[in-house]
Amino acid sequence: MLWETVRLxxxxxxxxxxxxxxxxxxxxxxxxxxxxxxxxxxGSAAQVTADVQTLGANRLMLSPGQARMGPGSGSxxxxxxxxxxxxxxTDQLSSIETGAPTATRQMVxxxxxxxxxxxxxxxxxxxxxxxDWRLAAGRAFTSAEEGGRAACILGHTVKQELFxxxxxxxxxxxxxxxxxxxxxxxxxxxxSAFGTDQDDVVLIPFRTFARRIxxxxxxxxxxxxxxxxxxxDRAVGDVTALMREIRRIGPGEDDDFTVNxxxxxxxxLTGISNVLTGLLSAVAAVSLLVGGIGIMNIMLVSVTxxxxxxxxxxxxxxxxxxxxxxxxxxxxxxSALGGLLGIAxxxxxxxxxxxxxxxxxxxxxxxxxxxxxxxxxxxxxxxFVPARSAARLDPIDALRH
Amino acid sequence: xxxxAPAPLIALRDITRHYGSGEAMVRALDGVTLTVSKGExxxxxxxxxxxxxxAMNVLGCLDSPSSGHYLFNGIEVAGxxxxxxxxxxxxxxxFIFQGYNLLPRSSALQNVELPLIYKxxxxxxxxxxxxxxxxxxxLAHRATHDPSELSGGQQQRVAxxxxxxxxxxxxxxxxxxxxxxTKRSVEIMELLRQLNREExxxxxxxTHEEDMAEFADRLIWMVDGKVAxxxxxxxGAA
Ligand SMILES: Nc1ncnc2c1ncn2[C@@H]1O[C@H](COP(=O)(O)OP(=O)(O)OP(=O)(O)O)[C@@H](O)[C@H]1O
Ligand SMILES: [Mg+2]
Numbered sequence: 001m002l003w004e005t006v007r008l009x010x011x012x013x014x015x016x017x018x019x020x021x022x023x024x025x026x027x028x029x030x031x032x033x034x035x036x037x038x039x040x041x042x043g044s045a046a047q048v049t050a051d052v053q054t055l056g057a058n059r060l061m062l063s064p065g066q067a068r069m070g071p072g073s074g075s076x077x078x079x080x081x082x083x084x085x086x087x088x089x090t091d092q093l094s095s096i097e098t099g100a101p102t103a104t105r106q107m108v109x110x111x112x113x114x115x116x117x118x119x120x121x122x123x124x125x126x127x128x129x130x131x132d133w134r135l136a137a138g139r140a141f142t143s144a145e146e147g148g149r150a151a152c153i154l155g156h157t158v159k160q161e162l163f164x165x166x167x168x169x170x171x172x173x174x175x176x177x178x179x180x181x182x183x184x185x186x187x188x189x190x191x192s193a194f195g196t197d198q199d200d201v202v203l204i205p206f207r208t209f210a211r212r213i214x215x216x217x218x219x220x221x222x223x224x225x226x227x228x229x230x231x232x233d234r235a236v237g238d239v240t241a242l243m244r245e246i247r248r249i250g251p252g253e254d255d256d257f258t259v260n261x262x263x264x265x266x267x268x269l270t271g272i273s274n275v276l277t278g279l280l281s282a283v284a285a286v287s288l289l290v291g292g293i294g295i296m297n298i299m300l301v302s303v304t305x306x307x308x309x310x311x312x313x314x315x316x317x318x319x320x321x322x323x324x325x326x327x328x329x330x331x332x333x334x335s336a337l338g339g340l341l342g343i344a345x346x347x348x349x350x351x352x353x354x355x356x357x358x359x360x361x362x363x364x365x366x367x368x369x370x371x372x373x374x375x376x377x378x379x380x381x382x383x384f385v386p387a388r389s390a391a392r393l394d395p396i397d398a399l400r401h
Numbered sequence: 402x403x404x405x406a407p408a409p410l411i412a413l414r415d416i417t418r419h420y421g422s423g424e425a426m427v428r429a430l431d432g433v434t435l436t437v438s439k440g441e442x443x444x445x446x447x448x449x450x451x452x453x454x455x456a457m458n459v460l461g462c463l464d465s466p467s468s469g470h471y472l473f474n475g476i477e478v479a480g481x482x483x484x485x486x487x488x489x490x491x492x493x494x495x496f497i498f499q500g501y502n503l504l505p506r507s508s509a510l511q512n513v514e515l516p517l518i519y520k521x522x523x524x525x526x527x528x529x530x531x532x533x534x535x536x537x538x539x540l541a542h543r544a545t546h547d548p549s550e551l552s553g554g555q556q557q558r559v560a561x562x563x564x565x566x567x568x569x570x571x572x573x574x575x576x577x578x579x580x581x582x583t584k585r586s587v588e589i590m591e592l593l594r595q596l597n598r599e600e601x602x603x604x605x606x607x608t609h610e611e612d613m614a615e616f617a618d619r620l621i622w623m624v625d626g627k628v629a630x631x632x633x634x635x636x637g638a639a
Contacts, residue, residue, distance in 0.1 A: 004518060015506060312502050315463065316516035316567070317491020319484045395463050399502065 002329075009330035012302075013337070023298040024338025026291025027378055031339050031371045034284040035346025036353060038367045041277045043350075043359035048269045051191075058097075059130060060235060061260040062089075062222040062243070078256050080218035083206065085246060089224060090126070093242060095235040099224040100127035101206045103214055109158060109202055110174040116161040120175055120202045122209020123223075130225040138169050138184030141205050148207040150180035155201035156188035173202075178212045180204060232261050288374065291338070292382035299331050299386035310390050311398025324391035331383025332376050339375025343368055408475060409436035410570060410603055411460065416469035416479075417626075418455050429455040430466065431626035437605060439570070442597040444614035444634070445607045447623035453607045454575055456623065460605060461494055461573045462486040474570075491519050495564030497574035501556040503548040509535060509559045510544040516567040534562040538592060554585035561592065565602075572596075574606040578613055590616040 013020045065078030083101055090099045103122040108115050125140040127133075138153070145151040152173065159168055168182045189198040210217045226235040236259045243257055303310070310323055318326075347363055354361040418430040429452045437443055445453050458464035459471065462478060463486070471479040478489060490496075495516075503512045513531035522530070535541045538558040548556050557577060564572050574593070578586035594616045596602045606617065614620050618637030622630040 001521065308502065309504055312504060313515070313519075314487065315461075315490065315496050315502075316563070317487050317519040319487045321484075322519065396458055399463075399498065 005325055005329045006333060008326060009333040012330055013334055019298070020334060020337075023294055024291065024334055024341070026287060026294045027335050027338035027375050028291075028342040028345060030284050030287035030291050031342025031375050032346035032349060033287060034281060034371055035343055035363075035368065036349040037277060037280045037284070039347065039350035039361065039363050040353045040357065040359065041273050042362040042364055043354045044273055044357070045270055046362055047359040048266055048273070058226045058228070059262055060224040060226065060232075060239060062224060062239065062257060063260065064220070064257050066254065066256070066258060079247065080220055081222055081257075083217065083219055085243070086219065086222055088246060089222065089239060089242060093235075093238045095227055095230040095238045097225045097227045098126045098129050099222055100124055100130050101219040102127070102221040102223050103206065103209050103219065104221075105209075105213060107175050107202075107213075109162060111162040111168075111171065114162050116158060118155070118158050118161075118200050118202055120204060120209070120213065122204055122206045122213065124206050127203065127223065130223045132225075133189065134187045136185045136187045137167075138182070140184060145183070146205045146207060148205065148211055150178055150208055150212070151183045151205065152180040153184040153186060153203040154182055155186050155203075156199035157197055158200060158202055159185050175202065175204070176213065178204075178208075180208070232263060236261060288378055292335070292378040295331055295335055295379065296382040296386060299327065299334075299383055300389070302330075303327060303386050303390040306390075307393060307398045307401040310393050311395050311401065314393070314395035315399060320391040323393075324387045327387035327390045328380065328383050331387065332379035335379030335383075336372065336376040339372045339378075342375065343371055346371075409472075410439045410441075410474060411435075411437040412470075412472040413460075414470040414472075416456075416459060416466045416471060418452075418459060418464065419467045428626050430459065433469070433623075433626070433628055435621065435628055435631065437571075437603065439603055440597070440601045441603055441619060442594065442617045442637075443605045443619045443621060444617035445605065445621045445623060446609065446611075446614055447629070451623040452626040453623055455626075457573055457575045457605070457607055460571075461496060462489045491516065491567070493570045495567060495569035495572040497557070497560050497564050497572060497577045499576040499579040501548070501553075501560045501580075503556055503559055503563075505548060508545050508547060509540060509551065509562075512548070512559055513562045513566050515563060520567060531562070531566050534566040535559070537565060537596075538562045552585075553581055554588060557581065557585075557589055558592065561589070561596075565596070569602075571603045571605065574604065576607050576609065578608065578610070583612075586610070586613060 062081070064080050081101070086099050086101050089096055100123045105120050106117065107120045108117050109120075121127075124146050128135070128140055135153070136156070140153070141151060152175070154162070154168060162168065162173065163171070168185060171182050172179050173182060186199065186201075186203075191197055206219075224235075224239065226232065239259050240255065244255065247256065249255065313323060313326075350363070351361050413436070414434050416430055416433040417428065420427040420429055431452075433452075433456060445456065447453050455464070459466050462481070465481070465486070466479050469479060470477060473489065473493070478486070481489065504515070510528065510531050513534050514527045517527040517530060532541060532544060535544055538561050540555060540558050540562065543551060543555065543559075548559065551559065557580075561577075577593070578589050581589065590613050593604055593606070597604050604617075606613075608614050615634055615636060617634055620630075620632055620634050621628055
């Protein structure tokens, strides 16, 4: 009998395919939006995790002040670090493999009559170890150069912008008033988890940066790498303890520096994408609601149009609950078909979007199943009122209709 | 049947059906008492508004009387609720309407199958019985046609097949020839007469035409919601 009812519902729906399609369009769009968003969201989350891996999952970033969001922000008036802090952390802690000072400034790099705005990073050779970055050509800084000479290593993007396919090694480029010799080129790394180009960078020795560019020996940021097999908690604990000692922070006093881990970074990024998914899901919910009202409307029209049919069915012995079921099943089948269409459309959109955004295409079977159940539920909720009004018809009135 | 006084299939006693209340109250049925035995072919006539359709609705359990007793096969059915009346219609009653009332965009076969769906018959058996019924009214060769592809007389014969398919004990027909010309009307009446004679089908029919009433065995004349006369026709007397 149920299968009979479903068959009957399909017949009624297919009798007017265009109208049925327009009726469920709201549900189709709502479900498609959810599926596309969640699928792309999962893809970008997977991408973030992968990106954080390329940044080096075992990295720590030490910044002054009580930063709440990410590295580099919120330093304000807090005491900066000194180069000796980097050495102390690297030499005294067994949980730390190595560390590098990091000072950054946006500058224009000039070669001949080509120039390119980039980020100049004052650091030292240890930075290559910390960030797990290899040289594509040339060499790292010598200790003599780290003493304050004008040498530089170009990121891939800068090299391309200034030199194209020519060999930059041994050439001099200008950074503001500083003229420095190119001694190396970094391997390409691609975009970061924030979407910025990691290869748009020029590395110069920290002391050179301090004297010739910043005019101060303060270290605004220290990047550390943990030794293999060391837990993040332990490394953070060690670094915190040592820095409190160096900076003479008494017991009970708050830290005046912050240790950021990559886990925090990735959870922050995932958090952003979750907020986004949440917002868009709200939009989808509204569109499902509108879709449901569309179904209710058409089902009410359908009940009116088919009043005589209802009367005939009652005359030959259909009970009220059977008429109710007939119309309820019809609206469920209708909205579930809309859900299926929406799932197909959403997956197609997600595949397209994933291709455009260059993130992996990761459909979630759980979400797909949920979307289907949800769309069927829309049919139940919004089909009930029309179905009940059909079941309540008086057979004599209905036949006379 | 050999029995001289068979227990009546239908017995109405003092049935009333009122619409509205107070000054504006309409007594559509005002104390109807009558019995119909198994195998009878009864015609009901009377002026417009005399309560014929109301009586048919009560007899067909589409409606409940305001008061009185209605015994069907000796069982009181006047007080049944909607769902119980639906079951009674499903298992014992068949309907033929003036306007045919076939489902549009459904084949003749599907229309005839309709009561069998609610009887819970499996598909194969349904089809077999529906075809049988269509054959009985001479329309087996039109089984796949939509009502829109059939003439009025053919549509009414499909409706008769639908009423027969459930093997009812009583067929109720409210002006079954009201929409047909004389020739088609006579064909329909001959078919009903044949079903009554050959299969012992009990038929109660409302008509406005004396000629059609003559096909029945018995004629009930209604006036103002009451039975005015109740007599055998020429055929019934024969
Ligand atoms: N639903 C209703 N509400 C109020 N009054 C009704 C209703 N149905 C029928 N009546 C009244 O009951 C009376 C009997 O109506 P009924 O339809 O039974 O007459 P009828 O004998 O079938 O007439 P006709 O030959 O025109 O079909 C009429 O006065 C009619 O107006
Ligand atoms: Mg009438």
